Amino acid sequence: MQRTRLIKVLPFLLLPLLVYVAIEVFTIVDMFHLSFQEWKSGVFHYIGLSWYKEIFQDRYVRIATLNTVKWTSISVVWAIIVPFGIALLLNQGLKGENFFKAVFIIPQGIAYTAAGLMWATIYSPDVGILNITLKKLGLGNFARPWLGDPNVAIYCLIFVKIWIRTGFYMMVYLTGLQALPKEVLDAARVDGANAWHRLFHMIIPMMKMIFVIVITLDFIESFKTFDIVFATTRGGPGASTEVLGTRIYKAAFQHWELGYSCAIATVLFLTTMVITAVYLHILMKGKKY
């Protein structure tokens, strides 16, 4: 029966599978292949593991890795807590619910590059609305060159990213909340379970799959951050906002070392794959969905 179903479905899967292999798999294999080569005098030469050795000696790859981990940690923790909190509030059927949904979801329609440029203007030390507002409120002491201060620049950029994505995750959580069986929650309320009980012992466990999806999506997206940083600080001031995405770009298109760029990209790809696979394995152990 299963086999018959598979035979019937296979022709419809074949075309998308071919497209996937052509675009995704081929590109990844080519990247891996290039990571062992160097371009010189019109041809690519094999140089073994030289680029991989250089990764571990490269100070700025180390800094970029730490910044990427910092970025991912903050972004994922935010993605778990804040959009879920907003979704819980919006699920109460409050007045103006649609207005607030729109307010949170609108940034999702802005491309990362455009958002980066927009926020670079907001953060501008002279003409940026943030510093102007702080000065007008008598908080001029807090005004600073936001993207020029190595202590805060990266947090300013992380905020841009979470500003864009909060609405999307909020909608995912809201959809999950609205799909929960109301009778079960009502029965729990009747039995004396308070709001906290229902949240931690019923709602969150029932929404586990939603959390898995959000965390996985945000983890992968954060790890491959590039657009926002490149459109604004390009990794500066110093290397305080350097991330692996910008390091890969610089290796390829500023240092003209395509092989080295592919080596860093390969390490990033494998790291993301392994972490995601381990995380999903632990979380989904014994479950069949």
Added chain:
Amino acid sequence: MLRKMLVMLLTVTLVLTSGMFLTAGATDKGQLDVLTYWTGADELAIREAIGVYETAHPKVKVNFESLAAPEYKLTFAREIMTEPRDLYSAWNGTFTMEWAAKGALQNLTTFWAGAGLDDVVYKDFKEEGWAKCPGPDGKVKIYWVPHVLQVRSTFYHKELFDSLGLGVPTTWDEYTNILRTLKANGILPIVVGTMGEAYGMQPLIGHLIVGHCGIDFAKKLSQGKESYRDSRVEAAFREFKDFLDVGYLNSDMCATRFDEALRKFGRGEAGMWWRATWGSSSLVGEFGWVDGVNYATFTPPPRFPNIPVPDLGYADGWVIPEGSEDPELAAVFIKTMVSADAQRAHSVIRGHGVTINKHIMPSEYVAANAPSKADQLRHYRESSIYLTLIDQFTPKFVDDYTIIISELVTGVIDVPEAINRLEAARRADY
């Protein structure tokens, strides 16, 4: 009957198809594919120069394309590694050096001699860091021909200067007096925008290094042949840091984009702005300013009286890739581009950069209402030294340099640590 028709149809198709393949090369003769990074007003300038070539060579079709610099670099890299065009514009120094070392560019030493460019082009442009750089075998040869010079000058707000009774400084004391006067009047003396790049702050640092160390040392330092641990280099960086600490430079330069610095200068919030010659088109385009009326330029005076001040700059030029289909045609094009007529069309009439042709006089720029360019050209003809500094850094050193200098500017590191890190980067990146 049907079979006969099918056979005839197949034969005709085969003949036509093979004819297309055989004649494919023939349609490309007399055609030159050129890619440049000059856009906007600069594209109009190069088109004016190409017009000179097309008048002299009416049978050659020039397929000219222009891309903004970031996109240009990506396209160049992609095409060089796959199917290059006949001719590309190229910056001297870093860009050309890197691709010459990879064996991607044609050796133009014979062309330079055969075209008699020594009689046309200023001698500095033939030196290492300009036309000459090491090839894939490590031997220094000519891989680049200049087209137009971009002098790294100080742009000053002439109306502001006039209102404060300030003039062009001829000594370092006069220069520092200007800085103090501007600051005392609540005007930022020098504005620089360096968000994401190092080129904005480099002219001042370069000038200080030349001032403390001399021209030869500064040249070799840029080429990675001298040490950053030299006490004179440290003195130059300490003076740069003093400029920052005293408030002569905007301390938020790492949060300020190039265009924001330009606007600050244009609004009269800063007295001076460091950039290269092409910055004038931004001032004209953004504010409708007139050279010599609203703004002008000067080369800062010598830091010490016994050390002459060169003109710091870089140049746009031409390279022929190894895979060029018609390098001879490309070479003829280049020869026309450096000629007085094409240079006049590009630089004097259309106002892009300063000419590299020694037969064009400063008076021509005066007649074209470009007194700043006339001054820059006059200054060079008197001093006879064009120096390219940051433009000789390797690509990796540019990256390291940008990071280290911005950490110095933002106070993350002090001058001794900056020196140590620059020296370590020099050893690793050259």
